[in-house]
Amino acid sequence: xxxxxxxxxxxxxxxxxxxxxxxxxxxxxxxxxxxxxxxxxxxxxxxxxxxxxxxxxxxxxxxxxxxxxxxxxxxxxxxxxxxxxxxxxxxxxxxxxxxxxxxxxxxxxxxxxxxxxxxxxxxxxxxxxxxxxxxxxxxxxxxxxxxxxxxxxxxxxxxxxxxxxxxxxxxxxxxxxxxxxxxxxxxxxxxxxxxxxxxxxxxxxxxxxxxxxxxxxxxxxxxxxxxxxxxxxxxxxxxxxxxxxxxxxxxxxxxxxxxxxxxxxxxxxxxxxxxxxxxxxxxxxxxxxxxxxxxxxxxxxxxxxxxxxxxxxxxxxxxxxxxxxxxxxxxxxxxxxxxxxxxxxxxxxxxxxxxxxxxxxxxxxxxxxxxxxxxxxxxxxxxxxxxxxxxxxxxxxxxxxxxxxxxxxxxxxxxx
Numbered sequence: 049x050x051x052x053x054x055x056x057x058x059x060x061x062x063x064x065x066x067x068x069x070x071x072x073x074x075x076x077x078x079x080x081x082x083x084x085x086x087x088x089x090x091x092x093x094x095x096x097x098x099x100x101x102x103x104x105x106x107x108x109x110x111x112x113x114x115x116x117x118x119x120x121x122x123x124x125x126x127x128x129x130x131x132x133x134x135x136x137x138x139x140x141x142x143x144x145x146x147x148x149x150x151x152x153x154x155x156x157x158x159x160x161x162x163x164x165x166x167x168x169x170x171x172x173x174x175x176x177x178x179x180x181x182x183x184x185x186x187x188x189x190x191x192x193x194x195x196x197x198x199x200x201x202x203x204x205x206x207x208x209x210x211x212x213x214x215x216x217x218x219x220x221x222x223x224x225x226x227x228x229x230x231x232x233x234x235x236x237x238x239x240x241x242x243x244x245x246x247x248x249x250x251x252x253x254x255x256x257x258x259x260x261x262x263x264x265x266x267x268x269x270x271x272x273x274x275x276x277x278x279x280x281x282x283x284x285x286x287x288x289x290x291x292x293x294x295x296x297x298x299x300x301x302x303x304x305x306x307x308x309x310x311x312x313x314x315x316x317x318x319x320x321x322x323x324x325x326x327x328x329x330x331x332x333x334x335x336x337x338x339x340x341x342x343x344x345x346x347x348x349x350x351x352x353x354x355x356x357x358x359x360x361x362x363x364x365x366x367x368x369x370x371x372x373x374x375x376x377x378x379x380x381x382x383x384x385x386x387x388x389x390x391x392x393x394x395x396x397x398x399x400x401x402x403x404x405x406x407x408x409x410x411x412x413x414x415x416x417x418x419x420x421x422x423x424x425x426x427x428x429x430x431x432x433x434x435x436x437x438x439x440x441x442x443x444x445x446x447x448x449x450x451x452x453x454x455x456x457x458x459x460x461x462x463x464x
Contacts, residue, residue, distance in 0.1 A: 065113025065150035066091060069157050072184040076192070089134045090145070096193050105196035108143040110162075113150040125179040126158060132279045133403050135174055138162045139207055140229055144195040149178050157184040161195060164207045173406070206240050209282060211248075213255040214272075218302030220263040221270035222248045228288075230277045234320070237275055238312045241291045245271045245316060249293075269295040270304060280335075283405060286327045289320045335399040342404070342463070345411055348394045353453075355387050356418045360446055367439075380425040388426070391419040407459040414452045420445035 070080045070092070079095040079102060089110050096105040112128070120127040128147050138145040145162045160166055160178040168175050182188060210225040228240055248271045254260035274287045281287065292307040293316045309319035321327075336344070359380060366376040394415040400408040423429050423445075424438040433441065 061114040061152065062111075064152060065111050065148075065157075068113075068150055068152075068155065069109065069111050069148050069184060072157055076184075076186065076189055078192075089137065090141075093143070094192075096196060098193070105193075106143050107192065107195055108138075108141060108145045109148055110138075110145065111148045111150065113152065115151070115153065117149050118151055122177060125160075125177045125182075128160070128176045128178055129173060130176070131403055132174065132405075135162075135167065136227075136279050139164070139227075146195070147176060147178060148184065158182055159184055159188070167207070169207070169209045206244065208244065209276075211251070211253055213253055213259060215254075215259050215263055216302075217262070219269040219298055220266055221272070221304075222251055222253075222268055223272040223274075224248060225274050225276065225282060227276050227279065227282065232277070234289075237289065238318065241273060241275065241312065241316060241318060242314060244273060245291070245293045245314070267295075269298040269302070272304070280331070281328065284327075284331050284399075286324060286331065287321055288324050289318050291316055291318045293317075331399065336397070336401060338401050338404060338463075341397070341400045341408075344397045345407075348390050348397070348415065349411065352387065352390050352394075352415055352418050355383055355390070356421055356449060359383050359387075359421050363442060363446065377425065377430070380422060381430070384422040384425045384429075387418055387422045391415055404463060407456070407463050410452060410456040410459045414449065414456050417445055417449040417452050421449060 066082060070082065073080045073094050077097050077100075079097060081093045081095070083090055083092055090108045091111045092109045094107045094109060096103045096107070117128065118126050120129070126149055128149060130147075139162070146159050147162060148157050148159045150157045158178045158180065159182050160176055162176060166176055168177070182191070206229070207227045208224050209227050212223045214221045214223050224244065226240065226244055228237055232240070249268045251268065252264065254263065271291075271293045273291045275289050275291070276282045276286070277288050289309075290307070291312075292304070293314070294303050294306070296315060307317045307319050309317045312318050362371065362376060362379050365371040366373070394412060397408075421442060424433050424441050429438070
C-alpha cells in the first residue's frame with residue numbers, strides 16, 4: 049500500500065516564490081545561490097556580475113511568497129513585519145539583507161533592503177515598507193549593485209530603537225535607546241555615542257505640534273542616550289552605559305542633573321554600568337528556553353480555559369434565568385480560588401525567550417481577564433459589589449477574555 053505525502057499549500061507557495069525570484073535575478077545576469085541549510089532567515093545569496101565577470105559582492109535574501117504577506121499596505125508599498133530576533137541578526141549581518149515579497153497573483157517580486165534607515169521600530173516590534181516601485185527587474189540593477197558597499201564602520205552598526213522628545217519650555221531635549229553591535233568594544237560605543245549625539249542635536253522630531261512650534265529649527269540643548277548590546281538587554285533594561293550631553297549655553301535652571309561618569313570629550317559624560325555583565329548572566333539564568341516556556345504556558349492555559357468556559361456557561365444560564373441566583377453565586381465562588389491560583393502561577397513563569405515576548409504579553413493579559421471574570425465572587429468581591437455592578441463587571445471581563453483569547457491564538461500560530 050502506497051501512502052501519498054501531503055504537500056502543504058504554504059510550502060508550495062514558498063517554492064514557487066523562490067523559483068520566480070531566482071529566475072528574476074538570473075535574468076539580470078546575476079548568480080543566484082539558494083541556501084539549502086537554513087541560515088537563520090536567509091534564503092539565498094545573490095552575487096553581482098558586471099561585464100560578464102563575477103564580482104564577489106553578495107546580497108542576502110529573505111523571500112516571502114503569497115497573499116498573506118500583502119495584507120498590510122500603504123499608498124506606496126507593502127508593510128513587512130518581522131520578529132526582533134531576526135532584526136538583530138540582519139542588522140549585524142556582514143552582507144546587506146534584502147526582503148523580497150513575491151505576489152503570485154501579479155507575478156511580481158518587490159524588494160527592500162533592511163537597515164536603520166528603512167526599518168520602523170515600534171516598541172516591541174518593527175516593520176519595513178517594501179515600495180511598489182522597487183521590483184526585481186532591470187530598473188533596480190543600479191540599486192542592487194550599490195548595496196554591497198564598503199564594510200560598515202563602527203558608527204554604521206547601530207540602530208535607534210526608541211527616540212523620545214522630552215523637551216519643556218526651557219530646553220529642547222531628546223532621549224534615545226541605541227542598539228549597538230554585540231561585539232562593539234567600549235571605544236566603539238563611545239564613537240557611536242559621539243555620532244548619535246551629534247545627529248540628535250539637529251533632530252526635528254517632536255512629540256506634538258505645540259512643541260514643534262516652540263522649538264522647530266533650533267538645535268537641541270540636551271541629549272540623553274541609553275546603549276544596549278542586544279535586544280534581550282533592551283527588553284530587560286540592562287544598558288551597558290548611558291550618556292549625557294548638555295549644551296554649555298543652557299541655563300542651569302533648565303538643565304537636568306549632571307551625570308557622574310567618564311568625560312569622553314565634546315561635553316559628553318558616559319556612565320558605564322558596573323553590573324551589566326552580572327545582570328546579563330543572572331537574566332540568562334532565569335530566561336527559559338522556548339520549549340520550557342511553552343510547556344509552562346500550556347500548564348496554565350489549559351486549566352484556565354476550562355474553568356472560564358465553565359464560568360461563561362454558568363453566566364449565560366443565569367442571565368437566561370435557567371439557573372437560580374444562589375446556585376450561580378455558589379458555583380462562581382467555587383471557581384474563584386482555582387482561577388486565582390492559576391493567575392498567580394502564570395505570573396511566576398520565568399522570563400520568556402525573546403521570540404515569545406509578544407506571546408507572553410498576550411498570555412498574561414488573557415489570564416488577567418480570566419481572573420477578572422471570577423474576582424467579583426471572592427469574599428471581598430461579594431461584599432464590595434452590588435448585584436448590578438457585579439453583572440456588568442463579569443460581562444465586560446468575559447468580552448475582554450474572548451477578544452484576548454483570539455489574539456493569543458494568533459500569537460500561538462506564529463510561534464509554532
